[in-house]
Amino acid sequence: MAENSTSAGEAAYPEGVPCWVDAQLADVAAGKRFYGELFGWSFQSSYGGSVWACREGEPVAALGQKADGRLPTVWTVYFATPDAEVLTRRIRASGGQVITTPLPVGELGVAALATDPEGAVFGLWQPGTHPGFGLRHAPGAFVWAELYARDTAAANDFYGDLFHEALFGPDATPDFGRAPLAGAFPAEMPPHFLVHFGVEDCDAALAEVSRLGGRVQAGPFDTSYGTVGVASDGQGASFAVLQR
Structure with missing residues (x-):
């Protein structure tokens, strides 16, 4: 395990902490080949x-x-x-929308999808037998989520109200940043979250993305939280790789 990695399968995450990610794909088998080679993932049925x-x-x-x-x-x-x-009611009261009301995912937990007032989509996870990531902050695992918003001050107000302790509380260790939707983004790009996975070498990871049939969209570039490259898999799902 990497020096700064976190093994997190033993307990539920506090409210407002990113605890899980998923990709919805037309071809799951192709996704397994792409991400399995890129991140060294193995797979099991769920x-x-x-x-x-x-x-x-x-x-x-x-x-x-x-x-x-x-x-x-x-x-x-x-x-x-x-x-x-309760959280979906607070989201509506704060100007967001609920796309999918909370639904059980077997015994694993309860999932919902929502948007913030600008339309950026995010999920909610209420744990049952599955608390979320068993490993994070490591190569091949989740390390960061960046929200690209048109109005970062409004985004800070919205998420700060929903998840104040996770973002600003005394024990906060946020894995979630906010940045303006400007510069390299096309004018028609909507506000969105970008999931970041850890890598040991950003340049090498982006080269591997190209070899596997994905597309490099931007980078590498330096941020306050590490060196980032933005890419998409062969089916068009965008993600980032982060070298810390």
């Missing part, structure tokens, strides 16, 4: 035909089959909550 990706034997992400080909091919970050019903 609920409803989805698969869990594992690193060092611990779950780090899920790949799911898109139910409708018209749905976007995306990575989604899920924030932990002890009560998804």
